[in-house]
Amino acid sequence: MRLILVLFFSSIFLSSFGQEDYSVDDKKAIKYYEVALQSYNMKSLDAALDKLNSAIEREPDFIEAFLLSFEIYIEKGEYGAAEKSLLKALTIDADFFPNGHFFFAELKYKNGDYKTAKVAYEKFLTFRRTNPNMQDEATRKLTNCDFALSAMEDPVPFEPVNLGEGVNSEHSEYFASLTTDDKNIYFTRRLPTNIKNGEQEDFYRSSFNGDWQKAEEVFGINTPLNEGAPFISPDGSLFFFVACADNTGEYGPDRNGYGSCDIFYSTRIGETWSKPNNIGSSINTVHWETQPSFSSDGRTLYFIRGLKLRDGTISKEDIWMSTLDDFGAWSKAVKVSDVINTPQKESSVLIHPDSQTLYFTSNGHPGMGGEDIFLSRKQKDGTWGTPVNLGYPINTYRNENSITVSANGRLAYFASNREGGYGGLDLYSFELAEGYRPMKVSYMEGKVIDKDNGRPLGAHFELIDLETEEVVVESFSNGKDGTFLVSIPEGRDYALNVEHRGYLFYSENFSLAESSSNEPYKKRIELSPIKKGESVVLRNVFYATNSFELNPKSRAELNTLISFLNKNYRLKVEISGHTDNVGSALANKTLSDNRASAVRDYLIKEGIPKERLISKGYGAEKPIAENDTEEGRAQNRRTEFKVLSVE
Structure with a gap:
């Protein structure tokens, strides 16, 4: 006390x-x-x-x-x-x-x-x-x-439900983390050891199939030493966790640390995990780093850092962050914001897959006493808004620990030793009141393959906000089976670009500005090897109605094309414009010519040599769908690029 x-x-x-x-x-x-x-x-x-x-x-x-x-x-x-x-x-x-x-x-x-x-x-x-x-x-x-x-x-609704015997046991379970599809939960379980009065912390995973299935140990990461505070990235490809040095300074087999507790990560390889790596000195220090949480855009790691004093106690815990650059290097960590951090204690943090809502634990903001759970929302200028207490009886005079919130924002998960459990701390879920939910997030799952032979590909994903050109999600498909899982915050319009070296990139448009669907998007993405005659529909190039003026929302897609052409600098391509069959053939031919030229001009202006580009309008000559429906006509109104030569 x-x-x-x-x-x-x-x-x-x-x-x-x-x-x-x-x-x-x-x-x-x-x-x-x-x-x-x-x-x-x-x-x-x-x-x-x-x-x-x-x-x-x-x-x-x-x-x-x-x-x-x-x-x-x-x-x-x-x-x-x-x-x-x-x-x-x-x-x-x-x-x-x-x-x-x-x-x-x-x-x-x-x-x-x-x-x-x-x-x-x-x-x-x-x-x-x-x-x-x-x-x-x-x-x-x-x-x-x-x-x-x-x-x-004025209490908030709070009816916790035990996750059941598939997850919980006579031992303590806590620190839960969910994949975006809410089908897998990772958590820490504390087990007795052969050492007198000793306890061991290890990671377990349970999958959901009507109810939570019997949890299995996470192999490849657990060691005879303690591991804790797991976080599975929203796409399920990265596993972050914390390992602390024992009294001999060991962090586990083949693991090196900087002092006290450090953050490590492992990469999914098929159904297993790679050898864990220390995340590095930009984040880890001689002090105490814990509670990692990785944003769905694949760029920002949030975590807790506390100063380790000479007597071994931890002081001045705050929320810190570090960003990942295009070359895979982490920036030197900085404190998140004085709006969130206080002179008191911040002890846990979760960035939701919407990338806009931060849940954290603190005893420095107005609350119920002890450590309470709060949320802060990112403002339009990128700053964090005033923290909001999640209310009573979620928060009480006791210390409330970290929570995990599902991608759709409906359920929150926490650990409690309340009566009626299986023993020790158990994991529970409860329905989060509407005012405390994050932005709605859907997700897309599927597979990336070679179009010619069906071989799975480990491709790079970018989900780009067409309004702001911000990369909202960045991820990779699994290199072994080509599968992927990508979170998609609703309420915006997106360009999805998928690329792999040696292949043409894939373009898709997602209009979720008014979406309220709880169903996931499922995609089988076929990437075409770069060769003469192959083409790509640029589904995120837009024009004003009956005009060849490029809509500003086209910049994200065109910049992706520029990047592709710079990486493949020997290619010569044709930019082609196409229309539906509404109107005269001459008008359609002229409009498609002008639209293709507008794209070519943009590329030249941004540094692509004009000798590598030609533009041509085909009007309604090359439909890819029937013109007797609005949906078909919309598909036919398009801009493409085609490979003319690879030398």
Whole structure:
């Protein structure tokens, strides 16, 4: 209990009294007290209590004896008895020891008795000559008392459901992480070891098939040492976790660290995981790094860093972040934001697959006491908004640990040792109230193959916001089987580009600005090897109606084409324009010519040599769908590029 950290004030107070200063006159009672004080200083706590009881029997209003009893009971962890002793001292004389009101408020606050705590904090603040740090703490916790009392009058829906015996066991399960499709949950399980009183933390995975299936150990990552705080990337391709050095400085077989606890990662290879690697010195330090959370755009890692003090304790925990550049290097980590981080403690963090909502745990923002769960939403200017407490009874006077939120935002997962579980900490889910949900996120799953021979390909994905040209998701398909899983935040229009060296890139358009579908998108993507005559439909090149003026939303796709042409600098290509059959043949031919020329001009302006490009309009001559439906006509209105030569 943090209360112990401030009790040295009362120790100074108690030891500073001379006999003439005591609140009572009975010499025998005073003698009992002084012997008790000597025993206390020698850490003979029970002997000290025995003498204090004798002193109080002779002098029932012996304030100093009650105050020393209070401090001894605190050190023994007997908080109920401590509260009774302190309350008795304050009842005898409320002004005798002003700090006592602060300590009494702390006891009540930490047990969720906010009304009583508030009165005691307010009483303490009426005294002028008290410690400034304690005054600041009392003021901060008064704010929390007001918040808690208000929150308890307006509780949020909260009906936790145990995940069942497939996940939970007689041991403790905690720190859950989900894949975007919500079909796999990874978590930490604490198991007994052969070492006396020893425990071992390992990772397990359970898959969902109507209910959660029997969890299996995650092979390739678990070692005889402890691993914790797992995070599976939204696409399921990367596994981040934390390993801490043992008392010999070891992190596990073939693992090296920088000191204390470090973040490691492993890459999926088919159904197994690669040998874990330390994420590096841009993120890991001699201090304490934990709770990794990786954004769905494949660019930003959020984590907790705390300073490791000489005595081994951890202090000043804050949320930090590092970004991954195009060459696979991590930037030097920086603190996220002073809007989120506080002078107190931030102990867990989760970036949702929407890349806009950050869930975290803190005891530095107005809350219920202890550590509460909050969310912050990214603003249009890229900054983080004011944190919002998830409310009561999700948050209580106890410490609430980290939560995981499903991609669709409907369910949240957390660990609890509440009654009715299987033993220790169990994992539970609950439906998250609407106001605390992230942006809606759908997902796309499928496979990337070679168009000619069906061979699986490990291809690179980019999902680009057409409005902002921001890369929202970046990922790779599995190199062994070609499968992929990509999260797609709803409410926007996207360009999806898939590429692999030696192949033409694949272009797709996703219009999710008004989507509310809970169904995933399923795609079989066939990449064509680069060869003469092969073509690609540029599905994200747009024009004003009946015009050849390029819509600004076309830039993302055209820049992808520029990148492709720069990587394949020997190619010569034809840019072709096509229309539906509505209108005259001449008008359609002219429009398609002008549109193809507009694309060619853009490419030349951006540095592609004009000798590598020709443009041609075909009007309605080369349809790829029937023109008797609007859907067919929309497919026929298109821009393509075709490989003319590869030398």
